[in-house]
Amino acid sequence: MTASLSSPVYPLVTSSRATPRVLSIAGSDPSGGAGIQADLKSIAAHGGYGMAAITALTAQNTMGVHAVHVPPVEFLRQQLDAISSDIDIDAVKIGMLGDAAVIDEVRRWLEEVRPAVVVLDPVMVATSGDRLLRESAEKALRSLLPLADLITPNLPELAMLLGEPEAPDWSSALDQGKRLAAECGNTVLVKGGHLAGSECPDALVNTSGLLRRDVVEIAGPRVETQNSHGTGCSLSSALATVQARTGDWEASLREVKPWLLQALMSSDALEVGQGSGPVHHFHHQQGLKPGAFAAALWNHATPELEAIYSLRFIQELQSGSLPEPWFNYYLAQDAIYLNGYSRVLARAGALAPTEEEQLFWAKASQQCLEVESELHRNWLGSRETSTVTGPVTKSYVDHLLASSASGSYAVVLAAILPCYWLYAEVGQQLHTAYVDAGAPADHAYADWLRTYSDEDFAEATRKAINFTDSAAVGASDGERDAMVEAFVQSCRYETAFFDAPRLFA
Numbered sequence: 001m002t003a004s005l006s007s008p009v010y011p012l013v014t015s016s017r018a019t020p021r022v023l024s025i026a027g028s029d030p031s032g033g034a035g036i037q038a039d040l041k042s043i044a045a046h047g048g049y050g051m052a053a054i055t056a057l058t059a060q061n062t063m064g065v066h067a068v069h070v071p072p073v074e075f076l077r078q079q080l081d082a083i084s085s086d087i088d089i090d091a092v093k094i095g096m097l098g099d100a101a102v103i104d105e106v107r108r109w110l111e112e113v114r115p116a117v118v119v120l121d122p123v124m125v126a127t128s129g130d131r132l133l134r135e136s137a138e139k140a141l142r143s144l145l146p147l148a149d150l151i152t153p154n155l156p157e158l159a160m161l162l163g164e165p166e167a168p169d170w171s172s173a174l175d176q177g178k179r180l181a182a183e184c185g186n187t188v189l190v191k192g193g194h195l196a197g198s199e200c201p202d203a204l205v206n207t208s209g210l211l212r213r214d215v216v217e218i219a220g221p222r223v224e225t226q227n228s229h230g231t232g233c234s235l236s237s238a239l240a241t242v243q244a245r246t247g248d249w250e251a252s253l254r255e256v257k258p259w260l261l262q263a264l265m266s267s268d269a270l271e272v273g274q275g276s277g278p279v280h281h282f283h284h285q286q287g288l289k290p291g292a293f294a295a296a297l298w299n300h301a302t303p304e305l306e307a308i309y310s311l312r313f314i315q316e317l318q319s320g321s322l323p324e325p326w327f328n329y330y331l332a333q334d335a336i337y338l339n340g341y342s343r344v345l346a347r348a349g350a351l352a353p354t355e356e357e358q359l360f361w362a363k364a365s366q367q368c369l370e371v372e373s374e375l376h377r378n379w380l381g382s383r384e385t386s387t388v389t390g391p392v393t394k395s396y397v398d399h400l401l402a403s404s405a406s407g408s409y410a411v412v413l414a415a416i417l418p419c420y421w422l423y424a425e426v427g428q429q430l431h432t433a434y435v436d437a438g439a440p441a442d443h444a445y446a447d448w449l450r451t452y453s454d455e456d457f458a459e460a461t462r463k464a465i466n467f468t469d470s471a472a473v474g475a476s477d478g479e480r481d482a483m484v485e486a487f488v489q490s491c492r493y494e495t496a497f498f499d500a501p502r503l504f505a
């Protein structure tokens, strides 16, 4: 049998939307941890456009549910019809329904609209033990199951839907999941949140061949926290959103489960309530604290600094025993390097977001050319040197130019920074050691070592560090990764640059 070209077995591109429009049909939790409030946060955290039709109002907090009010069902119909008569809906998540009349109304609407993705979280009892669905409505809820693509019961809900006792362990929970999936013909997510022990697995179960196996289990650790309010709501709405993008339940769960784990782990930082608090839906968007990125860069630079201090070039420059041809080679390459570096600093000026930074880099670019001509005037004129660009100089400048071609201000700055930071650091060390040795006038490189005590350069270095740190705060995760890569590479070139005279002079 040959696969038809028009209908590939494994479509490479699913018809997904960048920002899926996701509707939560659920109850309101005014404390913000569960219900539509959690759903809207989850949907937004996964890049969806969230909408909410409210089935019921609760008066609850992290300690428990004080009251439930189910508005007239006609008003729910008006909400649902208002949305679907105007907006294309890519996915629906259904949570608390309250009573049988609400369930009937939602069923009517689902049958009419037939959304592409329907996730049903059969909410019955809150974590606090309070009922969120009338007992008399349990049968009505069962009748809704075939209209869902994915059902996400916790262990007590799974048992109730089957009319069986609650599963005592994970393998009986999976058996129950299979029975429910077979009964309603769709996919069941069996959740391990209510199990005991250090593990918290979840499993997708489908007995009609939709998944690659009947049971696809995704393991996970259990977070030691009492902040599990709304985990089920958050998980189901996140799954609905991601599914609208991936079209693949396993891929969706693999994306959402680690997010929920981090949301549970970061929950303490929110400090909401005295009972079972909410999870941190936006843990992944917590901004960088000022200075944190620069500190992380410095950690990357430390091994390179150690390598620099152990180089013969640096040790003999400090002692004064450095062979002169090595020093001459270093100075000549420095002049060549500064010419290229100046161009990259000018590019940073061109990309700078503020006038202060534009001015700083423009000045730095000019000063760089001034230092280059001073090198020629005062140092290189009387020495025997080559004007040929050495291999390390060439690679270093090429790396800087490539970073500037990325077009990202943040990445250019990260590439530029080691020349300031490591040079300032090494220079300060060498100068201090010279002064500590009594600043001997007969030291072969005394004049050069004295140039290292430049407070203006130290101040410029501090500014360059701060600008790089601020650029990182506003950068995307991908850009920050590129910054670290560019910075680390420049650090390696700094070491290679000091070692080049030994190899090529």
Ligand SMILES: Nc1ncnc2c1ncn2[C@@H]1O[C@H](COP(=O)(O)OP(=O)(O)OP(=O)(O)O)[C@@H](O)[C@H]1O
Binding pocket: 034, 126, 127, 153, 154, 155, 191, 192, 193, 194, 200, 201, 202, 220, 221, 222, 223, 224, 225, 228, 229, 230, 231, 232, 233, 234, 235, 257, 260, 261, 264
């Ligand atoms: N302590 C925990 N550590 C790690 N994951 C957890 C923890 N508690 C729950 N989860 C995860 O949260 C999700 C919801 O699971 P759970 O079984 O608690 O559902 P639920 O009872 O419907 O949630 P809710 O608390 O909102 O009623 C699952 O993915 C589960 O694995």
Ligand SMILES: Cc1ncc(COP(=O)(O)O)c(N)n1
Binding pocket: 026, 027, 028, 029, 034, 035, 036, 058, 095, 096, 123, 125, 126, 127, 128, 132, 228, 229, 230, 231, 232, 233
């Ligand atoms: C409006 C509403 N919907 C759902 C839940 C379940 O969440 P949990 O079991 O974490 O209390 C809730 N408490 N309130």
